[in-house]
């Protein structure tokens with residue numbers, strides 16, 4: 001296929017290969033997605049190129065993260081026998097969210113890997129803003145829980161937030177759409193008071209899933225001048241394609257059309273997939289493709305796609321490949337969207353799911369739409 005200016009930003013520098021093997025976040029997912037795209041002739045020689053990510057600077061990281069946190073993360077990234085590691089008191093590491101057996105175990109080169117994921121998203125955004133076409137950074141996105149001074153939910157350096165902050169410093173208006181099954185709390189927190197950044201997270205309700213309430217519920221809509229510009233769409237466990245796409249369609253298109261961003265960052269977490277081991281939604285491959293097509297059309301192609309969660313490794317690679325193919329207007333091979341169908345619960349359960357979602361989605365509209373000049377009829 002013709003290049004049309006689209007781009008994949010990826011390289012070993014941005015892959016957390018030294019993550020402990022027992023950890024659910026598997027480092028091979030971006031390469032596996034790209035391999036699908038290469039086999040289909042969508043990416044590679046004569047097609048869409050893969051370019052290596054840049055390394056984000058200290059100034060880039062400090063727009064989002066506290067210097068004391070970056071210092072501890074850097075010292076924890078050194079080889080285990082490096083005497084400088086002794087400078088990190090275990091209690092200090094724990095206070096910043098790191099622990100050897102928890103969600104955020106320190107690993108070799110942790111900060112270097114994170115710097116390249118951040119740099120990759122910044123590169124991708126500049127490419128898109130320059131009119132270059134759509135860009136995909138599959139190694140970024142899973143850091144969406146990382147906070148200003150705390151590692152969280154497998155996230156160390158919040159690549160999406162760092163890139164958005166870099167764009168904001170240049171006056172760019174940014175929308176962030178987080179499709180991950182978990183609430184995109186770290187990105188939301190970084191811009192909760194900023195009306196020039198619209199964050200929308202559609203996820204399994206934090207009443208049932210990490211990172212837990214009170215964040216991520218329907219009435220969390222930003223603060224101060226940013227009120228109405230942080231949007232959360234919490235869904236009940238067992239929400240299927242109909243429920244997920246119904247909520248997506250009710251909330252996301254009107255807000256993107258009203259907000260008119262210069263660029264939209266889409267976090268493509270696939271852990272809403274029905275066979276994902278860490279969550280309880282029942283989303284299938286084709287629903288992700290439908291959402292990708294809508295986001296491509298709604299953004300006019302001014303879109304940066306990043307990876308995210310996804311703990312069914314084979315499904316994640318197929319869905320990312322299918323979404324990127326859709327973003328760039330390529331045909332999606334049937335075998336990428338024909339996995340095992342979801343096991344759907346009984347009718348009574350699904351009626352309860354639909355009722356809970358209906359109440360929450362209506363409440364989101366009622367609370368958020370007036371901030372964007374949108375009517376409720």
Ligand SMILES: [Zn+2]
Nearest residue numbers: 180182271309
């Ligand atoms: Zn997730």
